Structures are given as C-alpha cells and as structure tokens.
Amino acid sequence: MREEEEPSWFARGEEQEQQLPRPDELMPLTQTLITPDLAVAFDITTHGAGGAGPVPDINGGGASSAAGSSGGGGGGGGDEPARTLKRPRLVWTPQLHKRFVDAVAQLGIKNAVPKTIMQLMSVDGLTRENVASHLQKYRLYLKRMQGLGGGGGGGSHSSGSGSATDAATEHLFATGPVPFLPPAHRAPAADTYPPFSPMGSGAAHHHHRAPQIGHFHHPAARPLAHYAAAAGPGFDHGFLSRVAPPGMHHHRMASAAAGMGMGMIAPSSFADEMDRGAGGSGGGGGRRELTLFPTSGDH
C-alpha cells in the first residue's frame, strides 16, 4: 500500500501584492467546516456520494483531483477515539507560506520568532510548532543563499558584490523595523482563518504530484527590474554550492551537510509562481541538482 498522501489543490493565478492581507480575503481554504479532527477521525471526506460535495478542492479554478477513496470501508477498523487525534500534517501551501514570509518580513528578524509569527499569521489551527518547524527550514534556506554570489547554479556574476541575498533578505537581516506587536495579545478581532485543508486519510490519496511549493524561486528570475544580470545562465536559485559565506563565525555546528533537501521561497512578496525557465539554459547546460561541495577543496 503506498500511502502517499499529497493534497493536490494548489491554487494559482492570484497574487496579492499586499504587505499583509489582513483577515480579509484569504485564500479559499475552503474547509468543509467539519472539524479537521473530526474529518480525519472518520476519514470521511464528506463527499459522500450523494451530492453534497464538501468540496475537497479549494482552488479557484485549479484542478484538483481529490477523490475519495476511502479506504474502503471498513478498511480499517474504524474505531478510533475521536479524541486525542492528531491533526493532519500542515500543508504549507504557497499562500500559507506567503503569509509566513510576509509575517517574518514585517516582524523583522528580531521578532520573527515562532510565537509571534504564528500570531501575526492568524491562521486558525496553526501551532507554534508548525511555525517553528517551518521556520527552521526557512532559515536554512536563507543561510544557503548567503554566500552565493550568484553563483550557484550558474550564474556567477559579478564578483564581489552582489550578494545573492535580495534586498528583502538583507533587509531582514539588517534591521528590524518591527512596527510593533508586543508579545502577547492576539489580533483583536477578525482573526483566525479557516483551518488548513485536512487531507484526511480518506480524502486524498495517491495522486499526481501537485505543485505544492516544492521549490522556491527566488526573485532573481523574474521580470522585475533587473534581469539578465547574469550572463548566461543567470537563473534563479543558485544555492547549494558549498557554504562558506564571508563573515560567518561558526559556532559549533558540525553539520553533516549532506542529505538535506530544501525548498523555500525567498522572503519577498512573491510566494508562488511556477514559471520555469527551462531551460536549459544554459548554455551551459544543464544545471546540476545539488552540487554538494565540490570535492575540490578549496581552502
């Protein structure tokens, strides 16, 4: 039995360029309203064949194939204490991630701690652990970016200057504007959004790979103001490539360094997008995926 759950929904096509979409129009996290716990507990997808479709998909036009499929009746035993149920794994959809990134950006590196971020996001169901976990990854991603002067994948432009870190990133690390938001105190009203999508065990089951945020795109390959900077494959992300940013005092981390996958998007205003340059670009051809430190020790 392949238990590969992958909620496929992913809504695309909308891009809010707001600093922080306050509890107003949020992504159609169409939750069926049934408590996620409940839904998961029963593994019901509420769709039943009857017609009342609980609308397992929340895209706005996307295509999602969520078909029930439950396990089959009986499949499983069925009786599970409806209590003490664990919530389904949080699916960091681009939208959610965007909220996360925006929150971090607004808070400033100083206050960007799990609790605060969580509060600012105001997403119902989000727990501190959720954010903390994501934050971990997010930071790793940023770390990787520091130090790549463009290199990375290919680009390699310039020299010296340019850091791959975008202004946004730098902005983050450099200062902490933090408007305010003292610890404690949640959003007064209008907070908490609909819960995330429960991928209950019955709702979604193996499907094709839905474009979740599997990868990040950092703002370098966008039709923004400056593009082309790189002669050649100045493509997006060029992370990974040996970490040895200048000015990095090491603490005491050993870091195995290998075996990590990453996937985050840069802190900016774009969170989703799926363009791909394809390319080959490259003239060069081909960008390797993961070029763990070159055995050529430079040092």
Add this chain to the structure above:
DNA sequence: TCATTAATAT
C-alpha cells in the same frame, strides 16, 4: 517558558 538547532521519525 520559549527559542534555536541538530537529529530523528513519519
């Protein structure tokens, strides 16, 4: 108590 990080588990 919370945050951060590494390691590990699902």
Add this chain to the structure above:
DNA sequence: AATATTAATG
C-alpha cells in the same frame, strides 16, 4: 521530500 517530534542547550 516535507513535516513533526524530540533532545539538548541557551
């Protein structure tokens, strides 16, 4: 691979 969980530490 993406998240969650845990352990150890500050």
